[in-house]
Amino acid sequence: xxxxxxxxxxxxxxxxxxxxxxxxxxxxxxxxxxxxxxxxxxxxxxxxxxxxxxxxxxxxxxxxxxxxxxxxxxxxxxxxxxxxxxxxxxxxxxxxxxxxxxxxxxxxxxxxxxxxxxxxxxxxxxxxxxxxxxxxxxxxxxxxxxxxxxxxxxxxxxxxxxxxxxxxxxxxxxxxxxxxxxxxxxxxxxxxxxxxxxxxxxxxxxxxxxxxxxxxxxxxxxxxxxxxxxxxxxxxxxxxxxxxxxxxxxxxxxxxxxxxxxxxxxxxxxxxxxxxxxxxxxxxxxx
Ligand SMILES: NC(=O)c1ccc[n+]([C@@H]2O[C@H](COP(=O)([O-])OP(=O)(O)OC[C@H]3O[C@@H](n4cnc5c(N)ncnc54)[C@H](OP(=O)(O)O)[C@@H]3O)[C@@H](O)[C@H]2O)c1
Numbered sequence: 641x642x643x644x645x646x647x648x649x650x651x652x653x654x655x656x657x658x659x660x661x662x663x664x665x666x667x668x669x670x671x672x673x674x675x676x677x678x679x680x681x682x683x684x685x686x687x688x689x690x691x692x693x694x695x696x697x698x699x700x701x702x703x704x705x706x707x708x709x710x711x712x713x714x715x716x717x718x719x720x721x722x723x724x725x726x727x728x729x730x731x732x733x734x735x736x737x738x739x740x741x742x743x744x745x746x747x748x749x750x751x752x753x754x755x756x757x758x759x760x761x762x763x764x765x766x767x768x769x770x771x772x773x774x775x776x777x778x779x780x781x782x783x784x785x786x787x788x789x790x791x792x793x794x795x796x797x798x799x800x801x802x803x804x805x806x807x808x809x810x811x812x813x814x815x816x817x818x819x820x821x822x823x824x825x826x827x828x829x830x831x832x833x834x835x836x837x838x839x840x841x842x843x844x845x846x847x848x849x850x851x852x853x854x855x856x857x858x859x860x861x862x863x864x865x866x867x868x869x870x871x872x873x874x875x876x877x878x879x880x881x882x883x884x885x886x887x888x889x890x891x892x893x894x895x896x897x898x899x900x901x902x903x904x905x906x907x908x909x910x911x912x913x914x915x916x917x918x919x920x921x922x923x924x925x926x927x
Pocket of ligand 1: 679680681682683684685686703704705706709730731732733757758759760761762781807808809810854855856857858859860861862
């Protein structure tokens with residue numbers, strides 16, 4: 641038993657060193673004037689990303705469904721230093737809006753250097769109750785629209801040595817309870833864009849593709865859903881947003897934020913039974 645504990649602790653230490661090891665440095669100047677489209681930017685992590693890009697002097701287009709809120713976020717972006725801050729309302733569950741939003745950005749900014757796909761449709765935090773229609777709808781919003789927007793933006797990103805940034809979740813790496821449909825959309829993202837990462841590298845593409853694995857973040861939506869049910873600390877949305885932005889700017893393939901997400905995804909493979917027990921023990925679920 642003692643030996644096993646030592647092995648686990650040694651493995652976790654190695655994993656911590658590996659995840660903290662980075663030789664890449666972020667130069668904020670690379671974002672001055674950069675042409676960026678951020679989705680799901682009316683609130684939460686997307687809103688915080690818009691503010692960070694603004695502080696670094698980028699030219700931004702933000703999108704989500706609520707036009708009035710987008711207008712307020714865009715105004716704040718301008719006050720923070722954005723060279724441009726435009727907004728376009730769009731519903732990513734529709735067939736046409738993903739293309740329309742990318743076309744708008746290409747036209748207004750004259751091309752794209754960053755496409756940051758971050759939006760998610762609302763989904764319940766509860767046991768699966770057979771709502772197949774919701775799962776289908778959520779797949780459209782959280783997955784198919786990402787594929788469609790990426791395809792539409794790729795030629796411009798290729799031309800500009802740009803970056804495609806996918807905001808995913810630890811649930812895209814391993815399933816968790818109460819999130820069957822949401823987790824499925826994130827697994828789909830990881831599968832699709834993980835494959836695309838290989839293909840871009842094999843083609844010597846100019847485009848970098850970053851897949852961001854996030855743990856629990858203290859956005860209003862996440863806190864409201866998990867309150868009283870999940871007993872793990874939430875990381876700050878502004879810091880999550882900054883880490884995503886740096887990952888894209890430094891053209892890294894992956895981000896794990898907070899860093900514990902990396903350890904959990906490793907231990908899930910190494911010690912599945914213990915990790916599953918740990919995951920369930922963090923939930924206060926009473927049937
Ligand atoms: N917060 C967490 O704990 C956590 C953990 C892991 C991963 N993540 C990932 O981080 C990203 C951001 O999460 P968040 O917590 O910041 O989310 P959030 O606060 O719920 O924001 C979601 C955004 O998506 C927009 N949206 C919703 N439905 C839409 C639709 N049909 N079409 C277009 N836009 C739509 C919302 O704006 P409107 O309502 O105005 O449309 C909003 O701007 C997501 O990809 C999420 O999976 C978050």
